[in-house]
Amino acid sequence: MARIVGIDLGTTNSLVAYMADGRPRVIPGRNGRTMVPSVVAMTDNGLIVGDSAKEHLTRSPERTVYSVKRFMGKGLEDVQGELAYFPYHLTEQGGVIRIKLGEKSYSPPQISAMILKELKQRAEAYLGESITKAVITVPAYFNDSQRQATKDAGMIAGLDVLRIINEPTAASLAYGLQQKTQGTIAVYDLGGGTFDISILKLKNGIFEVLATNGDTHLGGDDFDRQIADLFVREIREQQGLDLNAYPDHMQAVRLEAERTKIRLSDELKATAILDLPEGKGRYSRDFTRDQVESLSMELVERSLEPCRLALKDAGLTPNDIDEVVLVGGSTRMPLVRQRVQALFGKEPHCELDPDEVVALGAAVQADILSGGTTDLLLLDVTPLSLGIETMGGVMSSLIRRNTTIPASAKEMFTTYVDGQTGVDIHILQGERELVRDNRSLARFRLKVPPLPAGVPRIEVTFLIDANGILNVSARDVRTGETQSLAVKPSFGLSDDEVERMIGESFKFAADDLKARQLIEARTEAEVILMATEKALKQGGHLVGEEDLSSIRSSMAAVEATKSGEDHKAIRAKMADLENATHHLAEVLMDTSLKEALENKKLSEIT
Amino acid sequence: MDHNTHSTAGPRELQMARSMCWHCQSEVAGEYFCDRCVKVQPVSKELDYFTCLGFPRRLTIDQHQLEAKFYELSRAFHPDFYQNKSAAEQTISLGNSAMLNTAYRTLRDPIERAEYLLDLEAGSVKEIRNSPPADLFEEILELQDTLNEYRATGRVSETESPLRAKLRSERNTLEQRQRDMEATLQQLFVQWDKLQDRGEATDQARAERDRILKQMREHLSNRTYVKNIVSDLASTIG
Ligand SMILES: Nc1ncnc2c1ncn2[C@@H]1O[C@H](COP(=O)(O)OP(=O)(O)OP(=O)(O)O)[C@@H](O)[C@H]1O
Ligand SMILES: [Mg+2]
Numbered sequence: 118m119a120r121i122v123g124i125d126l127g128t129t130n131s132l133v134a135y136m137a138d139g140r141p142r143v144i145p146g147r148n149g150r151t152m153v154p155s156v157v158a159m160t161d162n163g164l165i166v167g168d169s170a171k172e173h174l175t176r177s178p179e180r181t182v183y184s185v186k187r188f189m190g191k192g193l194e195d196v197q198g199e200l201a202y203f204p205y206h207l208t209e210q211g212g213v214i215r216i217k218l219g220e221k222s223y224s225p226p227q228i229s230a231m232i233l234k235e236l237k238q239r240a241e242a243y244l245g246e247s248i249t250k251a252v253i254t255v256p257a258y259f260n261d262s263q264r265q266a267t268k269d270a271g272m273i274a275g276l277d278v279l280r281i282i283n284e285p286t287a288a289s290l291a292y293g294l295q296q297k298t299q300g301t302i303a304v305y306d307l308g309g310g311t312f313d314i315s316i317l318k319l320k321n322g323i324f325e326v327l328a329t330n331g332d333t334h335l336g337g338d339d340f341d342r343q344i345a346d347l348f349v350r351e352i353r354e355q356q357g358l359d360l361n362a363y364p365d366h367m368q369a370v371r372l373e374a375e376r377t378k379i380r381l382s383d384e385l386k387a388t389a390i391l392d393l394p395e396g397k398g399r400y401s402r403d404f405t406r407d408q409v410e411s412l413s414m415e416l417v418e419r420s421l422e423p424c425r426l427a428l429k430d431a432g433l434t435p436n437d438i439d440e441v442v443l444v445g446g447s448t449r450m451p452l453v454r455q456r457v458q459a460l461f462g463k464e465p466h467c468e469l470d471p472d473e474v475v476a477l478g479a480a481v482q483a484d485i486l487s488g489g490t491t492d493l494l495l496l497d498v499t500p501l502s503l504g505i506e507t508m509g510g511v512m513s514s515l516i517r518r519n520t521t522i523p524a525s526a527k528e529m530f531t532t533y534v535d536g537q538t539g540v541d542i543h544i545l546q547g548e549r550e551l552v553r554d555n556r557s558l559a560r561f562r563l564k565v566p567p568l569p570a571g572v573p574r575i576e577v578t579f580l581i582d583a584n585g586i587l588n589v590s591a592r593d594v595r596t597g598e599t600q601s602l603a604v605k606p607s608f609g610l611s612d613d614e615v616e617r618m619i620g621e622s623f624k625f626a627a628d629d630l631k632a633r634q635l636i637e638a639r640t641e642a643e644v645i646l647m648a649t650e651k652a653l654k655q656g657g658h659l660v661g662e663e664d665l666s667s668i669r670s671s672m673a674a675v676e677a678t679k680s681g682e683d684h685k686a687i688r689a690k691m692a693d694l695e696n697a698t699h700h701l702a703e704v705l706m707d708t709s710l711k712e713a714l715e716n717k718k719l720s721e722i723t
Numbered sequence: 724m725d726h727n728t729h730s731t732a733g734p735r736e737l738q739m740a741r742s743m744c745w746h747c748q749s750e751v752a753g754e755y756f757c758d759r760c761v762k763v764q765p766v767s768k769e770l771d772y773f774t775c776l777g778f779p780r781r782l783t784i785d786q787h788q789l790e791a792k793f794y795e796l797s798r799a800f801h802p803d804f805y806q807n808k809s810a811a812e813q814t815i816s817l818g819n820s821a822m823l824n825t826a827y828r829t830l831r832d833p834i835e836r837a838e839y840l841l842d843l844e845a846g847s848v849k850e851i852r853n854s855p856p857a858d859l860f861e862e863i864l865e866l867q868d869t870l871n872e873y874r875a876t877g878r879v880s881e882t883e884s885p886l887r888a889k890l891r892s893e894r895n896t897l898e899q900r901q902r903d904m905e906a907t908l909q910q911l912f913v914q915w916d917k918l919q920d921r922g923e924a925t926d927q928a929r930a931e932r933d934r935i936l937k938q939m940r941e942h943l944s945n946r947t948y949v950k951n952i953v954s955d956l957a958s959t960i961g
Contacts, residue, residue, distance in 0.1 A: 188864040279806060280803075320794070321794070323794050323797070323798075325794075411784040485803050487806070487807075488801055488806070488807060492805075494794075494798055494801055494803060494804075495803070496797060496801075507748060520824070520828065521824040521827070521828065522824070523802065523820045523824065524815050524821055524824055524825070525818075525821040525822075527823070546934075580817070580821060582802070582817060583801070583802045583803065583817075583820075643817075
């Protein structure tokens with residue numbers, strides 16, 4: 118069977134992993150980094166993804182998409198509250214958000230597909246074979262529409278998505294495999310955009326999820342916003358300058374907010390610095406960890422309520438939890454660790470890299486599906502109750518939340534009027550009593566033979582498969598015939614649309630790969646040149662004349678090849694420059710600049 | 724409904740013996756796989772949950788054994804292990820897993836298990852009670868009044884108001900009632916199991932059986948009623 122890769126399609130970062138010799142491994146890119154920023158930019162030369170796209174966040178903010186995962190399976194109305202935060206233009210068509218990039222509009226699954234393709238190509242280059250099958254992870258608390266949108270993204274990227282699995286459960290697989298854990302564990306996953314808590318029982322290779330809960334709109338992005346809002350407010354007060362009018366500066370604010378937050382996870386003090394437009398000079402602000410924590414407190418607290426609910430649903434108390442596992446970049450915040458530790462009364466585990474553990478778990482699941490690993494089995498649950506609309510706008514539950522999947526429920530339908538030929542069915546997901554407070558998933562019309570009222574008997578089966586995705590089928594009990602159903606999703610692409618997008622995507626793929634590699638090489642070259650300039654200013658006086666002249670000449674060489682058409686030549690000169698700056702990098706104090714010189718963290722220094 | 728055929732392993736043997744492999748058409752006698760072509764067989768939709776999990780129709784079930792059986796069958800049926808198989812086998816795996824999960828969920832919880840058994844044995848759907856059980860009638864009417872009064876006065880400055888205190892103590896009383904009912908049910912469960920173990924087919928045994936079922940039904944619906952009131956109370960006074 119062809120190889121199946123495991124993909125963590127994250128709000129901020131995405132990764133691809135595979136299994137080799139019974140051990141999952143993350144596939145690094147050319148630059149040695151394992152994470153691909155989930156950023157897509159439309160440049161004059163075409164679309165680019167990842168590190169090089171991240172460079173465009175401040176350059177052409179209106180054409181650079183980040184955090185697209187927040188829009189998966191959503192309508193415009195769902196995100197009204199945060200539209201102002203995004204520099205790109207959002208519209209809606211057929212219940213699906215569209216993102217305008219230049220002339221064209223793209224659905225979130227299409228944008229995600231570009232990220233997936235990047236990962237696919239990365240895996241293909243690394244493994245030297247074509248990759249067509251994948252397991253993709255989603256937040257456990259994703260609803261049906263969000264899962265379906267993720268599956269669509271995979272299809273558009275030319276991937277056969279064999280399974281959608283939940284991020285915290287994937288993490289538990291990686292942990293379980295590595296640490297041979299048994300007992301009851303809680304996985305707390307706070308990433309860039311989403312929060313999940315899952316409680317699992319691990320026993321003899323079975324990973325049974327007892328309960329899951331979360332918030333698909335809570336993550337590092339929200340912490341950044343708290344800090345960014347404060348910057349913008351202060352700048353307005355001090356300078357009378359409203360940065361909202363400058364999308365590029367707003368992106369710089371967001372990135373500086375994130376950088377400050379990250380620094381304060383390790384240090385107690387940090388200074389945020391922003392260049393201001395309109396000749397207003399610089400904004401510089403000292404921050405302490407305490408200050409960031411007081412800005413974050415409410416958000417962290419918000420993650421604890423789902424933890425309590427999950428415990429309750431599992432019929433457990435914090436004492437029953439043997440181990441707590443932390444997943445996601447945001448769990449590096451000391452405040453998060455403290456609060457989680459306080460809630461569960463035990464020190465959380467973080468032996469595995471919280472950035473990589475989900476992708477590793479996805480690779481393990483991929484190996485299970487391909488028959489490689491046979492002793493492990495994941496029994497997951499559906500996070501939200503599924504039901505249908507009944508009289509009076511009330512939701513009647515068919516499958517309760519935290520039911521082990523696959524799960525099915527049957528419901529018998531009949532008619533109320535003689536000769537009635539159809540029954541309308543509205544499928545919902547959520548925990549509230551009233552239809553309008555729950556998520557509408559889909560509607561369909563059940564065809565009924567014209568008979569006296571009450572005589573037709575149509576049995577509808579609602580089946581949630583192992584992906585947590587709903588399938589509906591119907592059978593006429595009198596004739597025994599099965600009925601095909603045209604289910605119209607409330608928030609999702611139609612099958613036709615997905616088909617069309619797959620077609621378009623192949624056209625895009627056929628676009629010259631070389632052109633893309635060239636754009637990437639050029640972008641990276643620009644960044645390394647910029648970093649070198651900065652480094653020379655900071656530490657030029659600390660290195661010898663010989664170093665300086667070799668740096669200058671290497672820079673000139675990069676500059677020269679950059680205007681050419683050969684990406685390999687550019688990269689070769691970049692490597693020379695890296696060698697030349699070796700000594701300079703060593704004497705630098707600024708670690709992010711240092712890493713930039715080593716071509717590691719491009720985005721950190723722009 | 725035939726009251727005499729529910730002795731332990733009976734129904735399953737019957738159903739399994741009758742089935743034929745969907746793939747090679749040979750007779751499938753034993754477990755869930757064809758002896759000849761080793762293809763997975765669909766679990767009959769008529770199979771009851773006890774049989775599905777290989778347990779007799781008893782109300783006391785060893786949780787560890789039940790879990791072990793659930794895990795064992797999950798390993799046999801789960802779609803993860805059918806990824807490389809034919810579409811037909813994948814469909815069967817999906818259906819069997821869904822059925823297994825429902826069976827396990829139902830039997831895992833003693834109350835749901837009893838309600839299900841009642842359903843199987845006496846053939847009626849869960850009775851939903853709208854009025855309080857007779858012996859709680861007065862108490863509950865009064866409670867409703869207090870609740871309404873409490874809701875009407877608003878919850879502004881009532882941290883420990885007398886009304887709230889009263890509701891709290893009511894809640895404790897009702898929770899005790901619920902526990903009592905569960906204890907009584909537990910006794911009925913034991914009686915049921917003993918009767919089944921004896922396996923007698925006398926008139927007396929039949930009468931005994933009907934009595935236990937009737938009492939179980941009554942206690943189950945009373946318990947549900949009280950439980951709902953308690954959770955209503957809990958959500959009101961927090
Ligand atoms: N040291 C740190 N301190 C605080 N936050 C951090 C740190 N390192 C990373 N983060 C934050 O973690 C987030 C990214 O985490 P991660 O890569 O796990 O998210 P993701 O998988 O992309 O998102 P999601 O799982 O929500 O879809 C970002 O918001 C980032 O700012
Ligand atoms: Mg993540």
